[in-house]
Amino acid sequence: CYLDYIKFIGVIFMKISVIGGAGYVGLITALGASSMGHEVISTDIDEKKVQNLKINVSPIYEENLDSLLEFCNSKNKISFTSNSNEAIKESDLVIISVGTPTKINGEIDLSQVEMVTKYLINSIKNYTLIVIKSTLPITAVNVMKKELDSKFESGVDYDIISNPEFLREGRAVHDFYNPDRIVIGGDSNKSINILKEFYMPLINRDLNIPNNIFVSDKKIPIVETNLPSAQMIKYGSNAFLANKISFINEIAQICESVDADVNDVIFGMGIDPRIGKNYMQPGPGFGGPCLEKDLTALVELGNHFELEATFMKAILERNERQVELIFKKITNEVEVNSEITILGLSFKADTDDIRNSASIKLINLLVEKGYKVKSYDPKAKYTLNNQKYTQYNQIYASIESSNCIVIMTEWDEFKNIDLNKVYELMDTKIILDMRNLFDKNNDLINNFNYFGIGN
Numbered sequence: 345c346y347l348d349y350i351k352f353i354g355v356i357f358m359k360i361s362v363i364g365g366a367g368y369v370g371l372i373t374a375l376g377a378s379s380m381g382h383e384v385i386s387t388d389i390d391e392k393k394v395q396n397l398k399i400n401v402s403p404i405y406e407e408n409l410d411s412l413l414e415f416c417n418s419k420n421k422i423s424f425t426s427n428s429n430e431a432i433k434e435s436d437l438v439i440i441s442v443g444t445p446t447k448i449n450g451e452i453d454l455s456q457v458e459m460v461t462k463y464l465i466n467s468i469k470n471y472t473l474i475v476i477k478s479t480l481p482i483t484a485v486n487v488m489k490k491e492l493d494s495k496f497e498s499g500v501d502y503d504i505i506s507n508p509e510f511l512r513e514g515r516a517v518h519d520f521y522n523p524d525r526i527v528i529g530g531d532s533n534k535s536i537n538i539l540k541e542f543y544m545p546l547i548n549r550d551l552n553i554p555n556n557i558f559v560s561d562k563k564i565p566i567v568e569t570n571l572p573s574a575q576m577i578k579y580g581s582n583a584f585l586a587n588k589i590s591f592i593n594e595i596a597q598i599c600e601s602v603d604a605d606v607n608d609v610i611f612g613m614g615i616d617p618r619i620g621k622n623y624m625q626p627g628p629g630f631g632g633p634c635l636e637k638d639l640t641a642l643v644e645l646g647n648h649f650e651l652e653a654t655f656m657k658a659i660l661e662r663n664e665r666q667v668e669l670i671f672k673k674i675t676n677e678v679e680v681n682s683e684i685t686i687l688g689l690s691f692k693a694d695t696d697d698i699r700n701s702a703s704i705k706l707i708n709l710l711v712e713k714g715y716k717v718k719s720y721d722p723k724a725k726y727t728l729n730n731q732k733y734t735q736y737n738q739i740y741a742s743i744e745s746s747n748c749i750v751i752m753t754e755w756d757e758f759k760n761i762d763l764n765k766v767y768e769l770m771d772t773k774i775i776l777d778m779r780n781l782f783d784k785n786n787d788l789i790n791n792f793n794y795f796g797i798g799n
């Protein structure tokens with residue numbers, strides 16, 4: 345089948361299916377592949393999302409995603425379906441982007457991966473390259489291989505490649521077209537070369553995308569390695585990023601006790617090129633579907649091989665404490681029964697995703713302790729069946745008569761808020777800025793009882 349690819353002026357266009365194609369990674373990968381000239385079938389079990397995608401309605405909010413979806417649909421190089429078996433039958437390359445959520449007991453839920461393995465066993469007809477984009481536990485890939493080997497011959501009927509994604513929510517479209525690196529982990533040169541061919545239009549910047557999407561001409565490094573190393577690159581990267589956040593949050597906490605300013609500390613530390621100042625912003629702790637999950641997976645992997653992952657555990661424990669510390673700051677300043685306004689529900693700016701969001705944990709804690717909580721977010725929604733909690737559609741309405749504002753997400757709208765108006769609207773003038781959006785020496789901020797983080 346590989347030989348059947350349509351060769352067109354030296355570039356090989358492939359038939360691709362993306363399983364889990366309505367999810368975050370899957371949708372962006374499917375659209376990205378389509379914009380590279382490949383013929384893409386994007387499949388998802390959620391029929392409603394599939395129907396919506398056909399009419400340009402995206403299930404998630406992400407910068408430039410709507411225009412990319414509309415553009416790709418208009419070029420007829422992508423289709424959306426819930427029939428994964430049919431899609432796999434027609435594909436040379438199957439990209440797996442299904443979810444791997446964490447269960448309540450901390451184990452990774454592999455049910456979606458197990459289902460995809462069944463589709464593959466039912467539907468592979470010719471040589472198929474299986475590309476794993478989801479962050480799968482290393483042990484799970486071995487299980488998948490074993491099941492496929494009960495029917496097929498590895499290297500002849502199929503190969504598995506790990507090709508981890510490094511997309512950030514809120515910047516995912518940008519990150520797809522401007523990757524810092526492409527990591528390809530596989531057991532044979534043949535499989536690695538096919539995936540390199542798949543990426544050739546991106547590497548050569550030969551893309552069919554709307555004008556508003558930025559594409560730099562920086563050379564994209566390709567890292568070729570074996571399968572577990574590619575997976576460990578992904579786990580190691582996310583664990584290291586999480587480590588930076590827990591580290592700087594702890595430094596910020598110490599700064600508060602010794603009267604130091606964490607912003608100056610980050611600046612002074614970051615000048616050393618071995619340290620750098622990127623990804624060192626203290627805040628309410630890391631949230632979202634990835635960092636915590638991947639750290640937990642490393643802890644599990646450690647348990648599996650009887651190697652206690654003490655360092656990973658410490659990163660997680662430090663992160664869990666962050667919301668409690670914010671809660672303590674609030675209770676020091678505001679009495680129970682007071683009105684608190686939470687600005688920002690999503691786990692970070694520019695996304696509507698509230699998974700593992702520190703804001704949600706804080707809201708639940710405040711309501712449970714008897715505070716009246718009002719919230720506002722430009723995109724995210726959170727409902728709670730409790731009279732003590734209300735979400736507002738308008739920022740100033742959420743602030744009116746409030747005793748304390750807690751800024752939890754770094755949305756631009758909050759940075760540009762009219763502080764004079766806020767001052768007029770509030771009952772008691774307390775701001776807890778857990779993203780350090782404001783300069784504490786700003787004259788207008790000085791009118792408030794203002795607390796940043798680590799300064």
Ligand code: UGA
Pocket residue numbers: 509510511512513514582585589622623624625626627628629630631632633634635691692693
């Ligand atoms: C993360 C990684 O950054 C991506 O490279 C990776 O592809 C993705 O996980 C994944 O595995 O799918 P993401 O979770 O979307 O991306 O968001 P980040 O920008 O990494 O932020 C994670 C959390 O850390 C957020 O809650 C954010 O507010 C917090 N953060 C980030 C800080 O508190 N301080 C910082 O300096 C940076």
